[in-house]
Amino acid sequence: MSSVSTAARTGLARGGIELRQTLTHAADIWQFVSPSILLLGTIFFEADATVPGTDISLGARTLPSALGMGFAFTGLMTVAMLLVVDREDGTLLRAKATPNGMSGYLVGKIVLVGGMSAIVLAIQLIPGLFIVDGLHIDAFGWFTLVWLVPLGFIATMPIGAMAGSLLDGPRNLGFLMLPLGGLVAISGIFYPITSMPGWLQAIAQLFPIYWLGLGMRSVFLPDALTTAELGHSWRLWETAGVLGVWAVLGLAIAPILLRRMAERESGSAVAARREKAMTRAV
Amino acid sequence: MTTVTGVLESGVPMPVDEQVLDVRDLRMRYGTKDVLQGVSFTARRGEVLALLGPNGAGKTTTIEILEGFRKRSAGDVRVLGVDPGIGGERWRARLGVVLQSWRDHGKWRVRELLHHLGTYYSVYSTAEFPRPWPVDDLLETVGLTAQSRQRIAQLSGGQRRRLDVAIGIVGRPELLFLDEPTVGFDPAARRDFHDLVHRLADVDGTTILLTTHDLDEAEKLADRIVILAGGRIIADGSADQLSLRVAGESEIRWTRDGARYVHSAIDATRFVRELFQQYGDAITDLEVRRASLEETYMTLVRESEAGRAHEAASTFQEAL
Numbered sequence: 001m002s003s004v005s006t007a008a009r010t011g012l013a014r015g016g017i018e019l020r021q022t023l024t025h026a027a028d029i030w031q032f033v034s035p036s037i038l039l040l041g042t043i044f045f046e047a048d049a050t051v052p053g054t055d056i057s058l059g060a061r062t063l064p065s066a067l068g069m070g071f072a073f074t075g076l077m078t079v080a081m082l083l084v085v086d087r088e089d090g091t092l093l094r095a096k097a098t099p100n101g102m103s104g105y106l107v108g109k110i111v112l113v114g115g116m117s118a119i120v121l122a123i124q125l126i127p128g129l130f131i132v133d134g135l136h137i138d139a140f141g142w143f144t145l146v147w148l149v150p151l152g153f154i155a156t157m158p159i160g161a162m163a164g165s166l167l168d169g170p171r172n173l174g175f176l177m178l179p180l181g182g183l184v185a186i187s188g189i190f191y192p193i194t195s196m197p198g199w200l201q202a203i204a205q206l207f208p209i210y211w212l213g214l215g216m217r218s219v220f221l222p223d224a225l226t227t228a229e230l231g232h233s234w235r236l237w238e239t240a241g242v243l244g245v246w247a248v249l250g251l252a253i254a255p256i257l258l259r260r261m262a263e264r265e266s267g268s269a270v271a272a273r274r275e276k277a278m279t280r281a282v
Numbered sequence: 283m284t285t286v287t288g289v290l291e292s293g294v295p296m297p298v299d300e301q302v303l304d305v306r307d308l309r310m311r312y313g314t315k316d317v318l319q320g321v322s323f324t325a326r327r328g329e330v331l332a333l334l335g336p337n338g339a340g341k342t343t344t345i346e347i348l349e350g351f352r353k354r355s356a357g358d359v360r361v362l363g364v365d366p367g368i369g370g371e372r373w374r375a376r377l378g379v380v381l382q383s384w385r386d387h388g389k390w391r392v393r394e395l396l397h398h399l400g401t402y403y404s405v406y407s408t409a410e411f412p413r414p415w416p417v418d419d420l421l422e423t424v425g426l427t428a429q430s431r432q433r434i435a436q437l438s439g440g441q442r443r444r445l446d447v448a449i450g451i452v453g454r455p456e457l458l459f460l461d462e463p464t465v466g467f468d469p470a471a472r473r474d475f476h477d478l479v480h481r482l483a484d485v486d487g488t489t490i491l492l493t494t495h496d497l498d499e500a501e502k503l504a505d506r507i508v509i510l511a512g513g514r515i516i517a518d519g520s521a522d523q524l525s526l527r528v529a530g531e532s533e534i535r536w537t538r539d540g541a542r543y544v545h546s547a548i549d550a551t552r553f554v555r556e557l558f559q560q561y562g563d564a565i566t567d568l569e570v571r572r573a574s575l576e577e578t579y580m581t582l583v584r585e586s587e588a589g590r591a592h593e594a595a596s597t598f599q600e601a602l
Contacts, residue, residue, distance in 0.1 A: 010398070013401065093381060094387070094399075097349070097377075097379040098399060099371040104402060266346045266351040267345075267351070267379075268342050268346065
């Protein structure tokens with residue numbers, strides 16, 4: 001019992017400190033802000049175009065989709081990146097040498113990544129609302145948001161954790177970016193999924209990015225826009241189902257991979273990685 | 283093979299709660315390579331033990347098994363009375379590990395990190411070991427008070443090393459592992475560090491297991507020295523005990539009629555006796571220096587390697 005409360009207490013403190021550090025670190029802030037500026041720029045120039053057959057602006061359609069994608073991206077890429085970097089530099093080994101350190105570390109990362117996601121959401125959504133017209137949110141939309149956001153988080157973070165525990169070093173993070181970029185392209189974030197060939201639609205629907213984008217569109221767009229969606233519906237049950245399956249799979253497998261990764265950590269493992277990194281640098 | 287048995291194995295049995303480390307017949311095998319071939323040693327409370335040996339002798343493997351970071355192939359190991367393979371968080375809280383840091387926690391400030399890591403230990407505080415170590419006191423102890431508000435990424439190599447030590451002892455460990463602790467220390471920092479190790483062992487009763495390549499440091503710090511070579515313990519005892527077992531030459535210096543003399547002899551006592559018989563009161567400023575730990579170490583390791591080569595040769599001949 002005391003272990004659980006220690007992990008929660010230390011993890012919250014850790015996540016809070018690291019979030020504050022991120023927000024006072026120029027390079028980190030730029031990492032947050034630059035994609036958001038790109039996104040806001042995109043929807044700004046799309047503001048005058050409309051979704052074919054409606055009077056809703058294209059920008060209004062892109063913004064919620066991109067918010068959903070951003071969620072998947074932060075959950076997945078940031079977690080994978082943090083794990084790989086922390087393993088390489090010995091942060092994880094320190095956690096392992098501390099009582100309840102691993103649990104505290106994981107809770108801390110969840111707080112950190114959750115906080116980062118919320119901040120990214122705010123800096124994209126709030127200016128976005130001023131740039132494009134046609135976004136509205138009703139009571140049902142709020143309800144959807146309340147379950148969709150945590151579920152999306154639980155569905156994507158473990159995938160990032162699995163990727164992070166399997167990848168060998170920071171250099172291999174690029175291998176993750178490529179399929180993710182491809183997935184974004186076919187997931188109806190910037191181009192409607194209905195314009196994709198059927199087999200690409202099928203692939204996109206296996207992964208959380210499409211469903212997070214769809215869910216976010218259902219929150220902010222009028223129901224009339226379902227004409228541009230597969231099945232002419234927001235398909236919220238299916239959204240909950242697919243994200244739920246990812247969450248269950250992730251929560252079942254990620255701890256096993258994380259434990260295996262942690263077991264292999266030792267002073268000599270970190271030293272060997274340092275040697276390797278030093279040789280690369282020279 | 284020369285095995286010098288320490289006082290602990292041959293002497294009176296130790297009370298169980300005094301025994302902090304108990305390693306019996308520890309074996310480690312990677313694939314077909316035996317890295318540790320039956321290592322046995324013990325340490326009692328407050329003892330400073332230096333684990334020496336050439337690179338690849340199995341020092342790091344041994345320490346990582348004791349720290350609970352690596353599974354062993356065979357053997358009975360008790361660390362603070364617990365098998366490190368299954369030690370829980372309560373057991374972990376009683377250990378301190380000084381890691382060789384690289385660039386972790388670079389954005390954290392020195393005091394912030396020490397305070398944060400200390401909070402993990404507070405639930406494991408006992409009357410005898412109040413945990414964690416108060417941060418300001420700890421900063422002063424390791425000499426980082428002036429850097430307490432600094433970002434860790436901005437520390438010098440030596441300061442970072444001090445921080446590693448501080449992190450290792452923030453939980454007031456009963457057993458502390460120090461792997462090459464003074465690499466990158468200047469002489470003054472090294473002296474401070476040695477004082478800290480003595481304080482931990484003598485005042486707080488901390489048991490310390492350290493590895494080092496600095497034999498001078500091992501001689502200064504360690505109550506007992508364990509030498510590992512080729513996956514076996516080839517010597518175990520105090521620096522004095524080890525040098526007695528090795529037939530080394532002692533160096534004798536004296537002054538007679540204003541001239542300084544130096545002589546090396548295997549039996550220094552006899553040489554000095556004869557010296558006085560011959561010259562009596564004319565001898566002044568007499569100094570006798572026994573073989574240093576360095577010479578003892580080199581001799582023991584050389585003998586062990588020669589023994590292994592001989593063994594390998596005879597096995598080879600038998601195979602023929």
